[in-house]
Amino acid sequence: xxxxxxxxxxxxxxxxxxxxxxxxxxxxxxxxxxxxxxxxxxxxxxxxxxxxxxxxxxxxxxxxxxxxxxxxxxxxxxxxxxxxxxxxxxxxxxxxxxxxxxxxxxxxxxxxxxxxxxxxxxxxxxxxxxxxxxxxxxxxxxxxxxxxxxxxxxxxxxxxxxxxxxxxxxxxxxxxxxxxxxxxxxxxxxxxxxxxxxxxxxxxxxxxxxxxxxxxxxxxxxxxxxxxxxxxxxxxxxxxxxxxxxxxxxxxxxxxxxxxxxxxxxxxxxxxxxxxxxxxxxxxxxxxxxxxxxxxxxxxxxxxxxxxxxxxxxxxxxxxxxxxxxxxxxxxxxxxxxxxxxxxxxxxxxxxxxxxxxxxxxxxxxxxxxxxxxxxxxxxxxxxxxxxxxxxxxxxxxxxxxxxxxxxxxxxxxxxxxxxx
Numbered sequence: 001x002x003x004x005x006x007x008x009x010x011x012x013x014x015x016x017x018x019x020x021x022x023x024x025x026x027x028x029x030x031x032x033x034x035x036x037x038x039x040x041x042x043x044x045x046x047x048x049x050x051x052x053x054x055x056x057x058x059x060x061x062x063x064x065x066x067x068x069x070x071x072x073x074x075x076x077x078x079x080x081x082x083x084x085x086x087x088x089x090x091x092x093x094x095x096x097x098x099x100x101x102x103x104x105x106x107x108x109x110x111x112x113x114x115x116x117x118x119x120x121x122x123x124x125x126x127x128x129x130x131x132x133x134x135x136x137x138x139x140x141x142x143x144x145x146x147x148x149x150x151x152x153x154x155x156x157x158x159x160x161x162x163x164x165x166x167x168x169x170x171x172x173x174x175x176x177x178x179x180x181x182x183x184x185x186x187x188x189x190x191x192x193x194x195x196x197x198x199x200x201x202x203x204x205x206x207x208x209x210x211x212x213x214x215x216x217x218x219x220x221x222x223x224x225x226x227x228x229x230x231x232x233x234x235x236x237x238x239x240x241x242x243x244x245x246x247x248x249x250x251x252x253x254x255x256x257x258x259x260x261x262x263x264x265x266x267x268x269x270x271x272x273x274x275x276x277x278x279x280x281x282x283x284x285x286x287x288x289x290x291x292x293x294x295x296x297x298x299x300x301x302x303x304x305x306x307x308x309x310x311x312x313x314x315x316x317x318x319x320x321x322x323x324x325x326x327x328x329x330x331x332x333x334x335x336x337x338x339x340x341x342x343x344x345x346x347x348x349x350x351x352x353x354x355x356x357x358x359x360x361x362x363x364x365x366x367x368x369x370x371x372x373x374x375x376x377x378x379x380x381x382x383x384x385x386x387x388x389x390x391x392x393x394x395x396x397x398x399x400x401x402x403x404x405x406x407x408x409x410x411x412x413x414x415x416x417x418x419x420x421x
Contacts (some may be wrong), residue, residue, distance in 0.1 A: 022281060025096045032094075034274045042094065045292040049091040052296040056084040059303045066310045075121040078114065082249055083299035085110045090288040090295070099415045100284055101186040104226060104257075108182050111253060112175030115219065118246055119171060122230055125237050135233055145224030147217050159229055167229075170222030177215035178254065181208040209261040218252035220247050236312075240303045241255065245298070252294060 023031060032038040045245040058075055067073045096103075126132035136159040143154035157163055185208055227243040263269050264283040271277035275285060 022098050022278075023276065024098060028095060030095055031274050031276075041289055043092050045094060045289050048296045049087045049292050050085040052084050052299055055296065055299050056080060057304060059299075059306065061311055072121065072124055075117050075124065076309075078117050079246075080120070080299070080302055080306060082111060082114050083295045083302065086253060087292050087295035087299075090292040093288040094285060095185060096293070097281065097284065100288070101182065101189045103188055105179065105182040106255070108178045111249070112179055115171055115175055115246070115250075118223075118242075119168060119226065122226055122234070122239070125230070125234050125239070133159065133164070136229055139229065139232075141225065141228040143225070145221055145228060148221060167225040169223050171219050171226070174215045174219035174250075178212045181212045181215075184208060200239055202355065203265075206261055206265045209258040213255055213258040216250050220250055223247060223250075238305055238309050241301075245305070248298065252291065252298075256287060256290065260284070 010214045029042075032042045059080060063073060063077060067076070086107050089107040093100040093103045123129055123132055126135060138158070140158050142156050142158045144151050148154065185205055188204065223243060223246060227239070230239055260269075264280045267279050269279045269283045269286070272282050275282050
């Protein structure tokens with residue numbers, strides 16, 4: 001097009017008119033194919049992204065077959081989806097560099113929902129919010145958590161509704177701050193004003209990344225508080241590696257981006273042939289390649305932890321099924337014995353002393369009454385067995401809490417089992 005005219009005068013060219021534009025997908029593939037190291041990098045990232053997706057699908061199939069609990073199963077599948085989502089968005093950002101901010105925004109929105117889902121999963125392990133407060137009402141935990149772990153002057157506090165909601169707010173604020181910061185960056189990018197020669201917009205982008213990093217560190221601190229609350233009572237739910245994995249994911253997806261933003265701002269990343277001589281563009285390509293390589297290995301670690309958890313509960317479910325089958329088998333003889341005892345007791349009450357005593361014969365009750373008694377007995381035994389076994393599976397607080405908390409002695413547990421058997 002010719003030069004733009006206004007009031008008969010030719011407008012001067014914009015400051016970034018001589019700057020290389022971000023290539024499209026076709027140009028990007030040609031650039032990456034023109035050199036051996038960039039072509040090898042593209043192939044490796046593509047293979048690892050596909051492997052990450054296949055590992056996730058295989059893990060989902062295993063969880064669906066072994067874990068019957070609907071809510072908890074959905075939480076676990078959704079949380080594991082973070083790794084393939086970041087892997088796919090990173091590889092798409094390499095192939096489609098002009099859609100980088102859109103891909104980052106989608107991944108950050110998914111991560112925000114995952115953080116909220118993780119809090120719901122921890123509360124679900126306790127059996128609900130009210131049950132969590134009852135179990136931890138006497139527990140005290142330290143406020144000196146990462147990244148404030150060096151501040152030993154911070155006091156220990158007890159878990160109350162106020163402290164619980166404050167810790168939750170510290171985690172949940174990231175679900176709003178990070179997506180909003182990326183949304184503002186996407187608006188500036190769409191407007192075409194974010195360029196290396198525009199110092200004002202470049203400074204705005206650095207400030208937005210700094211805000212997102214501070215928000216991430218606050219969320220990590222809130223997760224540390226939740227970890228300190230639940231590490232002992234939920235030890236057998238493998239919460240330690242789950243918390244650690246969530247913190248690592250937050251650090252890699254947010255702090256890495258902030259570090260590269262600062263490096264781009266000060267021109268630390270130089271030109272890499274055959275990529276365009278643009279520090280921001282080169283930094284984004286390197287960052288997306290690093291994330292695409294990291295995610296499959298993190299998913300493998302998360303898969304190992306998740307499968308241990310699923311196998312444990314699958315084993316406990318099988319034990320519950322065997323126990324219920326045993327109770328159903330013994331229900332009929334127990335019902336007949338109870339009927340015999342009641343009949344003998346009633347006969348002894350109305351027996352006349354002048355009549356010679358003769359042992360009563362086994363009563364023959366009508367078939368419908370006997371079946372009704374059997375069904376009622378089986379239902380009662382089934383409910384009692386489910387309540388006791390599920391209490392041992394879901395809470396397990398009595399074996400893990402060494403000081404304070406809700407306590408029930410082992411003799412009481414044995415008495416409950418004896419009452420069923």
